Amino acid sequence: MKKIIGLVLVLFVGGFVLMQLVPYGRNHNNPPVVSEPNWDSPETRALAVRACYDCHSNETKWPWYTNVAPVSWLIQREVDEGREELNFSTWGQSGEGEEGEELSEAIYEGGMPPAQYLLLHPTARLTDAEKQALARGLTAIGGTEGGENGEREGNESEGRDDDDDGHEENEREEEDDD
Numbered sequence: 001m002k003k004i005i006g007l008v009l010v011l012f013v014g015g016f017v018l019m020q021l022v023p024y025g026r027n028h029n030n031p032p033v034v035s036e037p038n039w040d041s042p043e044t045r046a047l048a049v050r051a052c053y054d055c056h057s058n059e060t061k062w063p064w065y066t067n068v069a070p071v072s073w074l075i076q077r078e079v080d081e082g083r084e085e086l087n088f089s090t091w092g093q094s095g096e097g098e099e100g101e102e103l104s105e106a107i108y109e110g111g112m113p114p115a116q117y118l119l120l121h122p123t124a125r126l127t128d129a130e131k132q133a134l135a136r137g138l139t140a141i142g143g144t145e146g147g148e149n150g151e152r153e154g155n156e157s158e159g160r161d162d163d164d165d166g167h168e169e170n171e172r173e174e175e176d177d178d
């Protein structure tokens, strides 16, 4: 029996040590801050920094446990996905998550910031009044619905490049040059 317990322990510790060798999750260089929103007030920014910036900006704070696998893997994925959806440090470049309505919905319906994050970061928890203030501020800086640039641009590009779309009949004559 003792042998089995010893073996399990060795496997467990060994596995843990091996996990630490996986390179994923240890690249904690924050990319540069390119462009921030035009904040409506310093308070809105402060609330966003407190509750959202660890995952939605290039100013992520990386405490010691973010270096310990397997926690580091989970956190890396959160940050990568979070930045992809919405990044306050590259504002105006991705568009998607920057809609005012979506931003405030994320707080009330989208479960942002995520519960497991709040367990580790109690200071990121917002009071009802702070939620309201942040939602209002984010609505102010966010765009409105229908911000898809492509739809409105009336460039019906006249100079269609491809000749062979059936329009130019006279080109066909070249075919019968036997």
Ligand code: HEC
Pocket (backbone or CB within 6 Å): 048, 051, 052, 053, 054, 055, 056, 077, 078, 079, 081, 082, 085, 086, 097, 102, 103, 106, 107, 110, 112, 113, 114, 117
């Ligand atoms: C612990 C990391 C983390 C924190 C903190 C966090 N988010 Fe997120 N957020 C994510 C991840 C991961 C996604 C993408 C996957 C998903 O939707 O759950 C996301 C998605 C979003 C989206 C895209 C739409 C949606 O709901 O899926 C918005 C908007 C958003 N977050 C807003 C916020 C706001 C506002 C805050 C601060 C109040 C915040 N988030 C805090 C990790 C985080």
